[in-house]
Amino acid sequence: MPAAPRLVGSVMVLTLAFALASPAFAQYQLAPGDVVIADHGVEFGHKTIVLRKADGTVLEPARNFDFDNSGFSLSGVADVAIDGRGSILALIFDPTSQSPAVYRIEPTGLFSPVVGRIGNDAFSLAVDKFGNILIANGFGGLLRVTPDGEINDPGRGIFASGVVVGSNGDYFVTSAAESKIYRVTPSGDVSEFFSGVVLLNAIGIVRDNADNLFVANAGRRDILRFRPDATLSVFSRANAFTFPTDIGLTSGGKLIAADGGTSGTGLDAVFEVATNGNARPLIFDTQDGLADGLPIDDPFGIAVVPNLFVTYAGQAVRGGQLVITVQGTPNSPFLIGLSTGPDRTPLSAIFPADDRYLDLDLSRLVGQLSGTFGHSGARVFNLQIPIGQPTGRYFVQAVTFNAGTGKVADISNVISAEVF
DSSP: OOOOOOEEEEOOOOOOOBOOSSSOOOOOOOOTTOEEEEEOOOSTTOOEEEEEOTTSOEEEEEESOOTTSSSOOOSOEEEEEEOTTSOEEEEEEETTTTEEEEEEEOTTSOEEEEEOOOOSOOOEEEEOTTSOEEEEOBTTOEEEEOTTOEEEEEETTSOBSEEEEOTTSOEEEEETTTTEEEEEOTTOOEEEEEEOTTOSSEEEEEEOTTOOEEEEEGGGTEEEEEOTTOOEEEEEOOTTOSOEEEEEEOTTSOEEEEEOOBTTBSOEEEEEEOTTSOEEEEEEESSSTTTTSOSOSOEEEEEEOOSSEEEEOSOBOTTSEEEEEEEOOTTOEEEEEEEOOSSOOSSTTTSOTTOBGGGOOOTTOSEEEEEEOOSSOEEEEEEEOOTTOOSEEEEEEEEEEOTTTOBEEEEOOOEEEEEO
């Protein structure tokens, strides 16, 4: 029998963002291919969130801030994630509560707390298709924060250092302290996916569309690949790696790896790792601190904006319209689906990634839109909630197709909206 997750607590999810003391956050806009970097800031008090745009431009939406006017600055940014609003979620150490906390940084630059006082060992963040925030909380296990602010612990009793959501909704959790990868169901059933000494300080974990898992194996300076049957191979063992802690995945199958090196040695860098395992630095610091002028010092966490990216600004009412923004490959055909379940994944559960548009069974959708992106690759849609549909949570996902073969090219993130 699954061990039902305990209700750990409940927090007020604050929606009133507030301006910060100087320096204020910069406005930003996420787009496909962008890389968000959590810089842990070991050297010279440098704590920052770096945004590397797909064109190579480097921005800092947040750096060395005093978020509550208390005179304290952040004591470390451990990880970042991206939510359905197109906002950055940041896992930081809050000096006021003396514990990790999760904050939301809106594209407008406004900053608001999401959840705090979550223990002392939090490593990383993820967001599932329901909008739940997953926190790999070290000896505190795996925590889940619902959009309503309820906290429970589906992965209690394990050491959790990294987390990714599987295609079926299960959570795959790395354990740096136990040399294991766990599979955790949303209902709280915990089992071992892999165990072995080859895992050494394994933290970051990501999944591709074929359900292969990639793990940043910091202690052995490599990146491992696990197939769905847990078969292991070394994906990359680049000489440049010193201590890779987190990874993200681009739509082309390349990995983006954060490697903070060690204090005073190695190359602090964010690497792009090609499909053949070769790595090249995207952004780096060759010296401690900021001696070379680059805004990076100790990159620890990574989030990559997918090639097909769906966001929404708010809620919809029954019989009304859900306003969503979709960004994808210019001039590519697309399909947007609206669903209530029962699996609550509108498109990825309907067909495998190599299906053709003509083969899709769309009978499970309650609404859909199709068309072709223009030259900009970004469009805003009013997705109609059909009259007569019940209230509750709805899910939106998009896919694009290869214009020549008609096969699926990219599958977007899933966003959810409460219809009332």
